[in-house]
Amino acid sequence: MKNLTLVFIALIAALNFTACTDDDGFTFTAKPDPEGVVFTNSTLETYNLMASSSDNLAERFVWNEVDFGVQTPVNYEIQGATTESFETFSVIGVGTQTNLPVTVGNMLSLAREAGLDNDPLTPEPNTGMIYFRVRAYVGADAGNVVEQFSDALAISVTLPEAEEEEEIQLPQIFVVGNFLTGGGYGSDWTPADAVPLAASAEGNTDYEGFVFVNSDTPELKFLPTNESFDGDYGDTGENNGDFSGTIEQEGEVNAGTPDGTGGYYLINVDTEALTYAMTKTSWGIIGNATPTGWDSDTDMVYDPATKIWSLTLDLTEQEAPDNGIKFRANDAWDLNIGDNDADGTMEFGGQNIGIPEDGNYTITLDLSNPRQYKYSITKN
Template sequence: MKKISILVTAILALVFNACSTDDEFTFVAKPDPEGIAFMNTFLPSYILKPSNATNLAERFVWNEVDMDVQTTVRYELQASADESFQNMTVIESDIATTNQAVTVGELLALAEEAGLDTDPDTEASNSGTVYFQVRAYAGENPATTVEQFSEPVGITVELVEDTSGEVELPKIYVVGNFQGAGGYGSDWTPADGVPLAASGPAKTDYEGFVYLNVDKPQFKFLPTNASFDGDYGDAGETDGVFTGKLKQEGEKNAGTPDGTGGYYWFKVDTEKMTYSLTKVDWGLIGNATPTGWDSDTDLVYNPETKLWTLTLELTEQVAPDNGIKFRANDGWDINLGDTGADGTLEFGGDNIGVPESGNYTVTMDLSNPRDYTYTLVKN
């Protein structure tokens, strides 16, 4: 197994000028002669699993800097996939304290940029380096802001190789006043949170379906289903508002676009700090159904089983040219088919064939985010 190292650099802000219009005093920020450096001890290697993406990997701690000015010194923790820092990523800026948490997911994203992967059949290494640096600065005007930097520090990361062929996707969880009425345990209970899944390891684009069976639903998004630590809410000024923008500090409870309940398709991006909700009712359409391709036959949702079901007469049809599909809101903007005829559903997938004519119970299960399935059972 190949080894590459991870470098962490700390950066400090150096100069700041502040003038009094009355006394015309000028304060000039000066580098701290004691310098700046990381204070914590790093592990020999950080083992990274996509399933633990939201977990804390390391808390970077550095000493406080005194720039000899009457203004608050701020810090910025930066990261890079290589030592040059030409394409660095800001983990967090405007830090008032001398520490910052870094998650497993943030390390995974850097490892991916560095070319590491978990496939044992490729030549790419599963062990390598990511790089960090912390910047201390005084002043807000770029022309007068002064910076000071620490010496680089390196850490090693190791991705767990995937030998099963299955990847557990990172998840976040939705909690709110809908949980009890929607069949998700108790209201505002993290352990009963409804999962949303990302599209892949170290990704931040989460999606899933949630039944908000209350009037004026309110909810938040949690990084884990263990507590409210690090929760995301809406950036609006009142509870229950929908702005489509996320916020972590001083946030409000999020709500639906029109304040109504129902079955919703959630999309959340914790990097872009955005979220969207689409209210959906599902129907079955196709030339295997009694109404053909002209109109849907509605499915019914059961909150106890979390399944959409329908019993109807179907005629034998051969996919992918013929058959049936699931679609939302009597339109084609959101539709699900089965590419590969493996029982799993994909957005915009192929038509689903019907093996022989008869009376069928059709079931669609959207309760497992990004693992949507269906069954056709002849009665």
């Protein structure tokens, strides 16, 4: 997971159209946003695509809000293509939010269109590039549309050899409950919108993930799949919302949080030991590259729309691993994340992250993909 931040300058379409007219004759004219459409999320160096994990989140694309200067919602469309020219493309999703999750299956479909395969007898047949872009537009019919496009985002993808696939697939369970709407995940108590937790390896039952449990009175359950409530796990307590730290599948109640309140939680579940733990977290950075050094944290802010923690501040040049910054939770060292070997892969308790030069930086921390945590450090 490389700390690459991609910034794309939009193509500005010089189009105007009448968006709406009120009874007094006022006319709102849509005009392209001079800021354009810009991707703001970081991406991995390469995405490994496995058919067995097609439903898993591969990436959450995030971009800025576009202002066409009219009182009508702006629609956003993510397009995927096998060539940078987008002569032909697939529409991955459409909506009014400025982010969209893209699954492994979405990327896998494009990779196969591009001619990639996983035949081990062919030299490197399974690595190539696919492309994404955002279309922002207002207007409904073909004659009354003003639109802008981001630059093409090139993504490197790899299809593992068929015999390797089962060895590297991480099992998942899912958290469902009355927090899904408030947390920005979807509809409450809907298995398809449940939040995944991932095990450390195939055959292991130690599931982990971060979940924004945004509810005043949290209630949740753990599902073996995100298709139904069959085989669901709940708390062993007597009342819905109890937290005992133990789970069962028969006679269970809806689980709660340790203090009965919502928050951004690290959730650990062991379906063999029938235990679970929930640690409420609030994230910040610390280090001698920050204005307060190693004495105190600088708090980050969580955005439920993008599922990302972020902040902007001045940093000084520092060389890792002895210096730099780290991410930590709750102003304490009990839960901290770094980057061993400066390879972009985040580890709990990992090494400090270096800062290449003095400047003002935007820092992001993305914990939304279980056990595939990433960050970005971008000089402004």
